[in-house]
Amino acid sequence: MTPDTPVRVRFAPSPTGYWHPGNARTALFTWLFARHTGGTFVLRIEDTDQARNTPEAIENLLESMRWLGMDWDEGPEVGGDYGPYFQSERLDIYRQAMDQLLAEGKAYYCFATPEELEQMREEQRSRGISAPKYDGRYRDYPIEEARKRIEAGERHVVRFRTELDQDVVVDDIVRGEVSFKSKDLDDFVIVKGDGFPVYNFACVIDDTAMAMTHVIRAEEHLSNTPRQILLYRAMGYELPRFCHVPVVLNTQRKKLSKRDPGVQSILSYRGEGILPEAVMNYLALLGWSPGSEQEFFTRSQLIEAFTLERVSPSPSVFDVRKLESVGSEHLKVTDTDSLIELALPFFVELELCADPPTGEELAAIKAAVDLLKTRAWNLRNLAESAIYLLRGEYPMDPKGVNKRLLKHDETPAALEAIADALAQVEDWGLEPIEEAFRTASESGGFHTGNAIHATRMAVTGSPKGPGLFECLEAVGRDRVVERMRKVAGQVRTGELAGD
């Protein structure tokens, strides 16, 4: 590997649960690095934990990555020259490596049961040993004896023979040189009793077999890296460059958990209708900065700007509010036609149009999206905010009813008088509407500000939204007049309840 060797990197998740923003951020950095350098991005599934892997988790992962737009050049579904890409299908490769280490005396069989080991650790602790370690009880067990027991079907593991008194230095792109002493490591297991390799072992074999130039992964693996380096040396492999990126924390500064507010699976963000490019933009800013004050990035701008050298070593906290803000920025710059296409499923779900929509409905949706897209942060709330424009029935905000409709005695009279005036407007446009509205309000002696608020509540059901006259224009004269009269009546009879 020379500095100009083409980059090959991988994302290597273990499919044990749904994919959340922390996982996605690590994948993103790896993917961006590959795309920035024109390298190859490989997806490898580390499914060696038979107890925890699930097929659903794999599907969830692939779908999440597809949605975010992180495409992989080699891996599940696309194949590649370095496959298979599921570790569970590479068992013979690990076995070969294991045989090599065994033959060279760099690894050995161990027949200690988990219970026996626990007892051993317990005993060490009771003697005041602070860091209980495997005591090497099978280190020098005769190989012939071991073979006999294995042939008799006895369950066993394979351990690496760790040489003591070695300094192991990890040269890390974001952290610099980190050094460890091999005496703090013990004779760790490389192949489990079920014949599956342990992470540290499989990872080294695969990263080498797949010709990885860089190993980019979450910081929690930093402490494992010296063990892996020992394996690289024992196998006679060349080291890749290491890069440990910081983890993502929740607002309690703990590692991100599924139960944290606002923290969800990546696919649930799709369900809410936040744009994938916005999620990517937000995630990229977690632990990386371009060195300029730019914060808005399209996918291709990120690829252009991203470097590992500008990844911060310190962990960062996931902040939903910033995600929302980035989400709305991306919504704003998306042209209305594309937005409609993306948002259509949400309009359909809210029964705001047929599936597919009629031409008439499409025109109404276009007008609605134009009016509302600057104040939404995802496609769902964009669609929700359009209900009063697209449906006869729309929910009334109870707080708004109290504040804007029930507070002043003159409100029903004002609504009726203004409705009468609006009914006369021939040319239903912004200026004629405003003029008729203000004239009617003033000549009736009403408080125009209050009338505006009351009208907004009556016509849209919400105390907030775009400028009132724009709303009225979009809703249309007849519906505006009808709604104002109806609500005025409801206020008079007291059938409209606040909270």
Place this chain on the structure above:
RNA sequence: GCCCCCGUCGUCUAGUGGUCAGGACAGCAGGUUUUCAUCCUGCAGACAGGGGUUCAAUUCCCCUCGGGGGUACCA
């Protein structure tokens, strides 16, 4: 316990041996003779603490504290 990593406004971050320590989100206050979930303006808000090194430390070193990770037949 032991090993390792990390520590700039509430949050994401920029930054340098000499800066008014900059920006963004959130917050607050105004403005847009009409709401704000839009837009504009302004305000507030940080170098974890203690020792060094230095003419000078947020920046370099050490300690403490705090957070995180590893210490598995999880990854």
